[in-house]
Amino acid sequence: MAGGRSDGASGAETVLTPHLLRGWPLPAPGGGKEGRGRVIVVGGSRATPGAVKLAGEAALRSGAGKLQIATAETVAPGLAIHIPESKTVGLPEREDGELAAVSAETIVGLAKSCDAVVLGPGIGDKSAATDLLAEVIPRLETTLVLDALGMAYVTENPNGLRHLDGRVVLSPNPKELSRTLGVDEDDVEADTPAHAIELARRAGAVVVSGTATSWIATPDGRLWRDESGSFGLGVSGSGDVKAGIIAGLLARGADPAQAAAWATYSHGRAGERLSARTGPTGFLARELLPEVPGILVELSS
16 A cells, blocks of 8 residues: 555554554655645635645645645735745635636646645635536546535445545534435534544545544545544634645655554644643644654654
8 A cells, every 4th residue: 555554453543643644654755846746735815825725835845846826816916925835736726716717727737737736725615616626627637635615525426536536635623514415414513523424425536524423434444543632723823834735745655544644643743842832822833833843853753
């Protein structure tokens, strides 16, 4: 299996620990930025450009070699200044500042040269998400991370990811998980792992979901539980950071389950470290980013 072995077993729950992850080592980074893979993050809007910045920087912090960001054309120039490590592309907007569906051709073209694509961070309108992604996802051939309102595409197109042959990670929060499955949020909160497994089976994708406890489920029924983290991770932008870490690890060559497991644990450990310094709340999502490289090194040693 690319990116090492999986320690999960079908029908069994496995707890993520440093020992488990060290026995499931990430692919070694390649020698140079091209060897470390390329990520494109697509999302944002005139009102929410920060989400793609967080996800993009997280991809670089977790080992990706090259980054592209595609976002609303009115905010792209400023974003390019704030993250000079990225190639930033401005996309056409609707009148409300959300990405227009005519952006699809550009996005698909950019994605062809990338090893991982993140879709969804910072898109603020469901119709904008579904209209755009309906034109993009069926044409993708690249490993995909779908986050935030990007999940609306799966709700509208239950079989719309099958052409990617499992090279997909979905990162819904419990509310998004309930909407995607068409069940009550209370039911998801009562048994998140069962619902994560169900979505993984339906969509043919790895699913990461949860709150205080996170769950990673695969289409073949493997399941991991992660207890790392703190209350402070329940802050705006935290999910964007996790999506970016997943993408960075995918670009390095990890398989979807491995990238999801390593990213989820590393994201949680970053929250724990910040909580130890600031208290359980009070830190910002962007403060997670500098913690990630050191955590990955520790887990790899």
